[in-house]
Each structure stands twice: as structure tokens, then as C-alpha cells.
Amino acid sequence: MSEKEKNIPLIGSGDPVIAVRRASLWYGQVIGINDITLDIGSGVIGLLGPNGAGKSTFMKVLTGQLHPSTGGVAIHGKLVWNNPEIMSKVGFVPEQDAFYEEMTGLEFVTFLTQLQGFSKEKAAELAKDAIAEVSLTKEQDRPIHTYSKGMRQRIKIAQALAHKPQILFMDEPLTGTDPVGRRHIIELIKKVGEQGSTVIVSSHILHEVEQMTSNILLINKGRVIADGNVYRIREMIDEHPHTIFIEADKNREFAALLSKFDDVVEIRFLERGFQIATRNPDACYDRIPRMALEHKIELKQYASQDNNLMAVFNYLVR
Numbered sequence: 001m002s003e004k005e006k007n008i009p010l011i012g013s014g015d016p017v018i019a020v021r022r023a024s025l026w027y028g029q030v031i032g033i034n035d036i037t038l039d040i041g042s043g044v045i046g047l048l049g050p051n052g053a054g055k056s057t058f059m060k061v062l063t064g065q066l067h068p069s070t071g072g073v074a075i076h077g078k079l080v081w082n083n084p085e086i087m088s089k090v091g092f093v094p095e096q097d098a099f100y101e102e103m104t105g106l107e108f109v110t111f112l113t114q115l116q117g118f119s120k121e122k123a124a125e126l127a128k129d130a131i132a133e134v135s136l137t138k139e140q141d142r143p144i145h146t147y148s149k150g151m152r153q154r155i156k157i158a159q160a161l162a163h164k165p166q167i168l169f170m171d172e173p174l175t176g177t178d179p180v181g182r183r184h185i186i187e188l189i190k191k192v193g194e195q196g197s198t199v200i201v202s203s204h205i206l207h208e209v210e211q212m213t214s215n216i217l218l219i220n221k222g223r224v225i226a227d228g229n230v231y232r233i234r235e236m237i238d239e240h241p242h243t244i245f246i247e248a249d250k251n252r253e254f255a256a257l258l259s260k261f262d263d264v265v266e267i268r269f270l271e272r273g274f275q276i277a278t279r280n281p282d283a284c285y286d287r288i289p290r291m292a293l294e295h296k297i298e299l300k301q302y303a304s305q306d307n308n309l310m311a312v313f314n315y316l317v318r
């Protein structure tokens, strides 16, 4: 693949690290990704799209876990498919949990690092460093089946980081994490990006991704439908109210408190909680935990809904 090809979008900074050319993948009749061509440089890149958009498929094609039906992917000029040399440069945090539950965190990360070709001693040393990076040292000798969801996410990140890859892929790394765990992972992702690596992070929540980076690839129905700076994408999104689902022990009382703010344009009660539409998501996200605490309301969960993102996708693909 020639790097001199013209008009190929480059997302991220510096020289291209990953080159994707006309890559498509079908699962039988179903399209996973559809004719994607772009270059990816370094820094943190958010891969954003609603459920089923093709994010996981794209990541698996980029990492050589799936062979594209047509087209190809190269990292540093070398095709990724069936190329073990490339694998040592890549770390992957999968969406699903696939643990050896009886292993301790340290055993798990050491074992997977050994598979990268390191001796047991060296792998254990690298594993300890990576576990420290994700602040799990205190828990490293506990079996994984005793870990919380957030800890499981972090140990997955440690296994991806341990062999010090130049490129890190993370499929929905914030799923199931609490606010403190989320902040920690976001800071970690930013740090790895600032060290000059390429970090590709998928999510279906813009608010999460924009805390890590302003470089975004929007993907829908297997196609990249926009790339570039988050501000442009944000502008499109801000035209549509942002929807947040909230579940608390006193839903009606909490909804009444939140409805007093001008940016809240709609409240709808659902089976377990309620949904609010806001024109100022940032203020709203700050306000929700603060007000719950102030009014002694137990917040069971709050999360962005796909709806506003879907509205933007509908608008972009029209």
C-alpha cells in the first residue's frame, strides 16, 4: 500500500501508523464494515457509533483477528493478517470478559504476557508494572472471580498494556465502571496517548469519548460517516437534546428536583427509572451525582442513552 495515495483521511496526529484500504467484512448477508479507507496516526482516537454500528468488527479487522472480505489493513506498512510480528506491537482490550476465573490477576496478566514471548520472570515483572498502572496491586493476588466489574475492566487493560505495545485497542473499556473507576481509566488512556502511542477506544457515548480526545471517527452501519474534530460533531449533536437515563431509590422526587433546571426540556418515566432530555449535558452530568448526595437520594445508575447519537447519525446519513 503506497503512502502517497491522495485524499485519504488521516485521523490522529503525526505520520500514519495504520493504513486501512477499502476494507469490508460481511457476516453472511450482514454487513460488519463497509468499504473503509483511512489512515490512523498517533494519540487517542475515539471510535464512536451506536450499538451494532460495526465498531467491534472494525477493531477485530484492524488487529488481524478477522480477515476482511475485501481490502486490507497494514500497520507500519505490513499487512496485519496472519502476522505475529505485528501482534507484539498491539494490545487489545476486548469487549467481552474472557478470563481464567480461578487465576489471580497477577497470574492472568503474567500468563498472557508470556504468550507474547517473554520468559516467566520477565512476564511477571511486566505484569506487576502494568497492574500498578491500573492501580490493582493490592488486589493482584486475588482470584479474578472475586473482582468487581470495574476491576475486571482494569485487569483487562493491564494485560493489554503489559508488553508495552505501540498501539492499543480498547473496545468499550468504560462499560460497567463506576464514576471513580471511569475517571481512572480515562486518565490512563490519556496518559498512554500522550506518550506517543496510538490508542483506539470504542464507545457509543460521545460524552465519555470527548473526555479522552477530540479526535473522533463516527461509524454507522459499517461505514465511517465523519472523522475529525469532536467540536464539529458536538455542534451537530447539540442541536438535539441529550438523553440520560436515571434510576434512583426515589425516582419521582429526584425527577422533580432535576426538572427545575432550564436546560432540562423533557422528563419521561420508564418502568425502572426515568429519562431526561437536556440541552446542557455537561452541566447535567455534574449535577446528577451532586444533587443525589445533597438530597440523600440513592443513585442506582445514570447513563447516556443512544437516542441523541442516533439522531445525529440519521441526520448525517440522510
Ligand SMILES: Nc1ncnc2c1ncn2[C@@H]1O[C@H](COP(=O)(O)OP(=O)(O)OP(=O)(O)O)[C@@H](O)[C@H]1O
Residues within 6 Å of the ligand: 027, 030, 031, 032, 049, 050, 051, 052, 053, 054, 055, 056, 057, 058, 095, 204
Ligand atoms: N459473529 C457475527 N455473526 C453475524 N453477525 C455479526 C457478528 N458479529 C457482529 N455481527 C453484526 O455485524 C454488525 C456490526 O456489529 P459489531 O459488533 O461490529 O458492532 P458494534 O458497533 O461493535 O456494536 P456493539 O456496541 O453493540 O458491540 C451488526 O449488525 C452485528 O449484528
